[in-house]
Amino acid sequence: MPRAAPKIAPGTELDLNAKTLWPTQTELVSLRFDLVADHGYELYPQYTIGLHAWFLQQIQAFDPALSAQLHDGETDKAFNLSGLSGQFSTQSRSLQLQAGKTYQWTVNGLTKPVVAGLAQWLKQLPEVVALKNAPLAIRRVSYGQEPTTYAKLAAVEPGRSLSLTFVSPTSFRRKGHHLPLPWPRNVFHSYLRRWNEFANRPVDQDAFLDWVDDCVVFQRHELASEKIAAGKRGSVTGFTGAVTYGLAGKTAAQEEFEQLFYTLGHYAPYCGTGHKTTFGLGQTRLGWHLNQAEPQAVPVAQRLLADRIDELTTYFINQKKRTGGHRAQDSAETWATVLARRELGDSLQAIAADLGIPYETAKTYSKLARRAIKG
Incomplete structure (x- = not known):
């Protein structure tokens, strides 16, 4: 039997000069950029729009069709972006970057074509993220999560519970309003919608979500909510914090859906949670990380x-x-x-x-x- 490929741990730095950056079968990749400000720049309130636009312009430079697909797709987008996390100055109402400090930014790709586009982009990566009025030097690129495939995620080991940490404001659309709560059906619907769109492993959505309603319960949570301006227009009321879900009750489909429950939990750090994930919302980590996580700051x-x-x-x-x-x-x-x-x-x-x-x-x-x- 061939040996299994060694795991690539999160935080491992990429060798941008290597012939291949990750295994050829990779379908999901998470890239973490360490960015440095050489001056104490002030970020404008909706700076994530600038990150979104800059990223798409980068892709457009070598693959206009892919850039257009990522920008114009009617369905869920096959990528998402975080805001910046790190040490900010709190002396003003705006978000003030500190000269010489390092800030993290994450880009996630959810399909083979997008992953291939990211690899091509990294081979010609510029030295600076040209954010309006705040150019940030790219000092390091590492893995935010292990490069993986949908097949590997489908085979993750089930556990006794599932904890998720929401490091940027997260929200769902429900009947024309925002739902700033990690209600299990909404959370797992957001993951399953993307899974069915990109994984080529379709699942009966209604049956699974009915099972979630019946069997997934809250075991623990620590949450806060806030209203922010997000995306290109409008405002969003979202939540941050952590939650632990457990399982209760038994059904005929318990084993199949229990596996999917844990699979989608491991999918969350790649696909994000809720809506407007291409503008920094819904960034999610697997596990309870409130003490270790660096929340993405929201300017006053x-x-x-x-x-x-x-x-x-x-x-x-x-x-x-x-x-x-x-x-x-x-x-x-x-x-x-x-x-x-x-x-x-x-x-x-x-x-x-x-x-x-x-x-x-x-x-x-x-x-x-x-x-x-x-x-």
Whole structure:
């Protein structure tokens, strides 16, 4: 029998000059970048939009089709990005980087084509992450998680319980609102949705989630919630912290679903939890790591921006003749985001670039929103 390939431990530094960076069969990879600021830069509240845009521009430079797929895909995206974690200055309301300090950023790929694209990118990696007003030097690239395959995850050893730590705000969409709680059905639905999309090992979603409802229970949790401005528009109420799930009750499908329960728990650090994971939300670690985890800091200015966006969104929805449906909600969130950011001093050029809309459209939204506020 051939020997099993040696495990690559998280934290192992990549040799970017090596012929192959990970085993050829790899379908999931997690990359951790150590970034250094040479000055005490100030991050703007929605800086994760900049990380998202910079990453897609990097992929576009050598594979426009892959970049377009990652940007425009209607279904779940086959990648996710974290925000920055590390030591920040707390002397101002903004998120202040400290000169000479190291900050971590994670990029995860969830399919073979994306993993191949990441390998190609690393071979021509630039020296700096060109984040707006805060260029960060890339000093080291290591594995955030062991490179693996869906088949290996499907065969993980079940345990007695499953603990997950949510290191960035995490939320779900439920009936048009945010659900800032790690309710088992929502948590495992978010993993299974991605699993069924990317693993080529489809599972009966309804049957498994009904089993989760019946058999997965909370054993322990330590959670906090906060509202932040996340993604291109709108605000999100999310939770951070840790939870331990256990199993109770027996069903005919217990063995099959119990295996899937642990498999999806091990999938979580790669795929993230909940929505807007490509903008830093829902970053997840396997195990209870509250003492060791470095939470991704949220600027006070971002919380203030989120509160203002939420306030304006509610106002604009109430002003519209049609208050139901996604179009009214999306329109209200866009107006609110544009106006709230203008109130904070952001330029229309920057807002248009972040939202991916023409400058003239952003200008029109700003005028309409101000006119609506003045009544």
